[in-house]
Amino acid sequence: MMKKRDFPIFNDVFTPIVYRDGGIDLLDQTRLPGRAVVLRITDVDKVAEAIKTMRVRGAPAIGITAAYGMVLGLERGEEMNRVAEALRATRPTAVNLTWAIERMLDTFRKHEGEPAGDLHAAMLAEARLIHSEDIEANQNIGSVGAALLPDSARVITICNTGALATGGYGTAYGVLRAAHEQGKMEMVYACETRPRLQGARLTAWELLQNGIPFRLVVDGAAGALMARGRIDAVFAGADRIAANGDSANKIGTYQLAILARHHGIPFYIVAPTSTIDPDTADGKGITIEERSEDEVLAPLGVRFAPDGARAWNPAFDVTPAELITGIITERGVQHPPYHLVGKE
């Protein structure tokens, strides 16, 4: 297991991404929990590859990585619009990616005519600001969300929304973490999250690091847990939240929302305002990434399905706003009907 002293740190917080001296140090999430490999990435194509292959994943984390990727592109003298396009094309659903790239392009345009050193300083400062704002937002989200939980809370979550998926601290996971810090968390049930097992590999790893009591469950166990009265609330992250509150998140989130409604359990979506896409009116406008069939036929490279089997592998689903009890952002909790505005 990775020792605490080996963790990448930004602003005193554990983070999966650090920019340093013309390169990005990136904790390779495809190798966790077995090995903590920190990659040194110095060109844009490698940044794009790392996002596409999910060495870095989670909506805020890929936005931050792309922002630093723009800095690397500038350092290599590349054309900024080409860099932006290459990074934008990596994963289609998480709006944080586009949002961060646009913010970096705006900064570039604002400082384009300045001496090279000033332009570089402005771009790096903007990327670091995106990063530090995300950590700050997550810490606020944590305290807003934890206040919604009863004492001895038992919650279920899906995918990984922790420090690994963000600039640091976590979104839905940040709520669980804050509740634990307040002594309120009795049990976290972490869905293993087929097919990439972000819950089993990454959330379980973070829960162990943070000393939070948990049980890993197969995704199909959520209904049985709720039926037995063992869940007080569901907390899930988001990759894109439409203006009406429809929320795209890891495949399986929609099922949790339906189960929660059936059992009368609150279902919360938790995300920074950078995940809100005010330009998308509702969930029908959200592009859902479809990934390789191999992720289902041969999870983590181990073939289970017979030769000739085919798979369908959407990475995300959309939970309709009417199933969402509240959307928690750094600005507070919003309840339906949602009329959401994004981060400026």
Ligand code: MRU
């Ligand atoms: O495919 P992934 O692992 O990038 O999917 C991640 C999720 O679905 C997260 O819930 C979402 O990005 C929010 S992360 C704070």
